[in-house]
Amino acid sequence: KRLILVGPPGSGKGTQSPIIKDEYCLCHLATGDMLRAAVAAKTPLGVKAKEAMDKGELVSDDLVVGIIDEALNKPSCQKGFILDGFPRTVVQAEKLDEMLEKRGVKVDKVLNFAIDDAILEERITGRWIHPASGRSYHTKFAPPKVPVVDDVTGEPLIQRKDDTAAVLKSRLEAFHRQTEPVIDYYSKKSILTNLHAEKPPQEVKAEVQKALS
Numbered sequence: 001k002r003l004i005l006v007g008p009p010g011s012g013k014g015t016q017s018p019i020i021k022d023e024y025c026l027c028h029l030a031t032g033d034m035l036r037a038a039v040a041a042k043t044p045l046g047v048k049a050k051e052a053m054d055k056g057e058l059v060s061d062d063l064v065v066g067i068i069d070e071a072l073n074k075p076s077c078q079k080g081f082i083l084d085g086f087p088r089t090v091v092q093a094e095k096l097d098e099m100l101e102k103r104g105v106k107v108d109k110v111l112n113f114a115i116d117d118a119i120l121e122e123r124i125t126g127r128w129i130h131p132a133s134g135r136s137y138h139t140k141f142a143p144p145k146v147p148v149v150d151d152v153t154g155e156p157l158i159q160r161k162d163d164t165a166a167v168l169k170s171r172l173e174a175f176h177r178q179t180e181p182v183i184d185y186y187s188k189k190s191i192l193t194n195l196h197a198e199k200p201p202q203e204v205k206a207e208v209q210k211a212l213s
């Protein structure tokens with residue numbers, strides 16, 4: 001399967017991705033995770049992306065299209081993939097269509113994590129992540145077994161620099177202005193499924209499974 005997860009910051013894309021990935025053996029391509037790794041490693045890409053990310057703005061279409069184009073060539077992505085956080089602009093969606101056409105494949109389904117903005121601040125400010133695996137936790141909704149280390153590796157968890165109430169505001173603005181048109185784009189192609197992303201993780205998981213069965 002070839003899937004796209006779209007939704008505002010904190011809507012649960014990164015939480016559901018590993019579940020879908022394990023069930024269908026797909027590769028998980030999260031542009032945010034890839035960009036954060038590049039920033040941490042201070043690569044040329046990371047240096048270019050950092051300023052926009054810190055402000056909660058989108059990085060340029062060319063940069064993210066480039067990293068996805070490269071990642072789609074990985075052997076592990078040939079049978080299917082989950083795109084988490086890409087495409088985020090209509091230009092990115094059009095470029096993705098070109099990249100897939102070139103490879104003779106197409107997107108099967110787009111899952112829209114629909115949720116009210118009001119719920120997101122609590123989710124974002126309570127989040128802790130394990131950078132190496134991308135696993136996320138929440139002080140209230142998904143606490144780690146031992147605070148604050150990863151359940152699997154025992155390594156320390158960190159908070160994302162852009163997970164503040166102030167930066168969340170600009171991330172939400174970017175979502176409504178630049179990413180909501182992407183939802184229309186896929187709705188017109190009749191491959192969009194809307195999820196009730198405000199429900200507890202297990203219920204969202206059940207909706208995801210139903211959408212994919």
Ligand code: AP5
Binds near residue numbers: 033053142
């Ligand atoms: P990115 O990393 O993609 O961030 P985002 O889209 O803002 O999404 P998040 O990762 O914040 O949310 P999520 O939906 O994954 O939530 P999660 O499951 O962790 O992008 C970061 C930046 O990179 C962007 O601002 C931009 O600068 C740049 N960028 C990335 N892609 C780009 C692109 N394509 N183009 C241009 N720029 C790009 O859940 C959040 C919290 O809630 C967790 O603590 C979790 O435990 C908890 N939680 C999850 N589900 C539930 C639930 N059902 N109930 C209760 N709590 C829950």
Ligand code: ZN
Binds near residue numbers: 013014030032
């Ligand atoms: Zn995420």
Ligand code: ZN
Binds near residue numbers: 180
């Ligand atoms: Zn809106």
